Amino acid sequence: MAATEIAQSRRVVTEIPGPKSLELQKRRRAAVAQGVGSTLPVYVTRAGGGIVEDIDGNALIDFGSGIAVTNVGNADRRVVERATEQLGRFTHTCFMINPYESYVEVCEALNRITPGDHEKRSILLNSGAEAVENAVKIARSATGRQAVVVFDHAYHGRTNLTMGLTAKNMPYKQGFGPFAGEIYRMPMAYAYRWPTGPDNCGPEAAAMVVEQITKQIGADNVAAVVIEPIQGEGGFIEPAPGFLPAVVEFCRANGIVFVADEVQTGFARTGHMFACEHEGIVPDLIVTAKGIAGGLPLSAVTGRAELMDAVHGGGLGGTYGGNPAACAAALGSLEAIESDGLVQRAREIGDLMLGRLREMADRYEIIGDVRGRGAMVAIELVTGQDKEPNPEALAKILAHCHARGLILLSAGTYGNVIRMLPPLAIGDELLHEGLDILAEAFEQI
Known part of the structure; x- marks a missing residue:
């Protein structure tokens, strides 16, 4: 099955990272310079559309696109x-x-x-x-x-x-x-x-x-x-x-x-x-x-x-x-x-994501700002009305989302911004599911 034929559904069958990823992480520490970091050390075997599969059989929703690299989706046929x-x-x-x-x-x-x-x-x-x-x-x-x-x-x-x-x-x-x-x-x-x-x-x-x-x-x-x-x-x-x-x-x-x-x-x-x-x-x-x-x-x-x-x-x-x-x-x-009309698709993704994120901002005081264009959107986290950066909340939210099978990235001079860069090939169902997981994280903290 080609990477682009990967089932477009989230699947969590082990803790994340799973045992095989953890074993590879040990090998990595012995072989790779520690100055090279990884946001989420799950070791990938396949990816396509809006899904990344790891060596333990987990299928994660991709809101990162390798930092805006796989815009057309991973392993696009062309x-x-x-x-x-x-x-x-x-x-x-x-x-x-x-x-x-x-x-x-x-x-x-x-x-x-x-x-x-x-x-x-x-x-x-x-x-x-x-x-x-x-x-x-x-x-x-x-x-x-x-x-x-x-x-x-x-x-x-x-x-x-x-x-x-x-x-x-x-x-x-x-x-x-x-x-x-x-x-x-x-x-x-x-x-x-x-x-x-x-x-x-x-x-x-x-x-x-x-x-x-x-x-x-x-x-x-x-x-x-x-x-x-x-x-x-x-x-x-x-x-x-x-x-x-x-x-x-x-x-x-x-x-x-x-x-x-x-x-x-x-x-x-x-x-x-x-x-x-x-x-x-x-x-x-x-x-x-x-x-x-x-x-x-x-x-x-x-x-x-x-x-x-x-x-x-x-x-x-x-x-x-x-x-x-x-x-x-x-x-x-x-x-x-x-x-594939991906310029227009990026606008559709932006409308969907920004709408959901602004609903979250109305509910949670720690969301200071929601911003972005197209499929490049972000949430800035603060402690309250004083706009003090809140990197502690960011760490908790990322940990929750990663454990639930959602790849999210951080950003910002103050280390308090969640950035989202889904592949333009992702479907609406995965977008909503990923945003549901993010909403869960806000509800928990």
């Missing part, structure tokens, strides 16, 4: 068939030595589907962090400037440069410095926690950003502004309305490259193909990864032709960037997104 066929022909040549058509096809597709009707170019890489780092390289090369502006609560990766771009110290930066220089951090338009209230957040935050860049850095020194259109690890923070357009306008007026980091938000996740489309933003460069290839490692930078072509020959690339099997998988994933 992804598997294309990647398998490619593996039978050749596994690697290095595109910089002997190129191949699928790399070109993926770049053509990205140039077509990313926002804006300007002439574009793309490059393919391996990870989101690698793509962010290359976007900064391109911006610096094209502008002749060095400074990079990022934001509070941002997450951009684990390389040295992208750790510097990332806001959260623990666990991402602690003990790993010194970091790259010429990085400047600005306030984020975090509506729920804005001191003067959510209605003032967008314009006030934008004005602060413009003032600080102008006075502290000098706009003429800024190569790029890098921002997630919805912040991921930071807690699914949606910039307050008007903030992104104002920042883009400032960038355009001052020759600054606006980089949209859509690693977590891209490929139908938010109810648009890309999250920046919600406010009509057309980035100069857009960074993608995660959902691009249905689970195979691939990332990309796509942008204005004049910027992308400003880098000297040989200045971009990497041994594995645009691996042929990953390119084939990406073409299958894009086919699934477009032919």
Whole structure:
């Protein structure tokens, strides 16, 4: 039976983790560096649709999608068939030595589907962090400037440069410095926690950003502004309305490259193909990864032709960037997104989940905020009306849900956000069942 034919029903037959997973966990401790963590150490044997099966025979509801990677569902037929066929022909040549058509096809597709009707170019890489780092390289090369502006609560990766771009110290930066220089951090338009209230957040935050860049850095020194259109690890923070357009306008007026980091938000996740489309933003460069290839490692930078072509020959690339099997998988994933109407499906998932979660917020005082777009939604937990973060409640809720067979993830600068990223292939019945388990958890605490 193929992974995509897995019965779409939850099944808990042992404690979670079960005995076989616990045995593998012992082997892992002896073999794998302890710095590599796992949210829920159940060892997976198959996955498909909205279900993940483990080695003990449990079937868990998937509200994580491998952190927004398996948007089209795990082991989607089109992804598997294309990647398998490619593996039978050749596994690697290095595109910089002997190129191949699928790399070109993926770049053509990205140039077509990313926002804006300007002439574009793309490059393919391996990870989101690698793509962010290359976007900064391109911006610096094209502008002749060095400074990079990022934001509070941002997450951009684990390389040295992208750790510097990332806001959260623990666990991402602690003990790993010194970091790259010429990085400047600005306030984020975090509506729920804005001191003067959510209605003032967008314009006030934008004005602060413009003032600080102008006075502290000098706009003429800024190569790029890098921002997630919805912040991921930071807690699914949606910039307050008007903030992104104002920042883009400032960038355009001052020759600054606006980089949209859509690693977590891209490929139908938010109810648009890309999250920046919600406010009509057309980035100069857009960074993608995660959902691009249905689970195979691939990332990309796509942008204005004049910027992308400003880098000297040989200045971009990497041994594995645009691996042929990953390119084939990406073409299958894009086919699934477009032919299965997954942009619209993400909106339907969002309507269902946000409706249920807002009902819970009306009942439970510890839910301070419910937010999100499409199939990228979150709950921020607080102690009460003072909005004090409540990571203790988060730990209890996750423990209950994991034990009941629901995969949930945490997020947030303060460690108090439940983030939900179900596969777009999940059915409504599993969504409701997962939300029922979450409601049980709130009732218990």
